[in-house]
């Protein structure tokens with residue numbers, strides 16, 4: 001499935017979200033997550049529109065998942 005993200009001010013499409021299936025991890029065409037390991041505003045807006053209020057585990061970089069005993 002593919003979803004378009006449209007700027008609320010200019011009404012211009014700014015990104016596309018690809019979702020392989022309903023439970024799959026959404027991927028944005030801006031590639032911010034793959035380049036910086038930070039979920040982009042497009043994916044966050046998409047998840048919010050789907051009623052998902054917490055960030056899925058796939059979007060949290062392993063570096064930030066370390067528990068205190070791993071230091």
Ligand SMILES: [Zn+2]
Nearest residue numbers: 028030040042
């Ligand atoms: Zn994006």
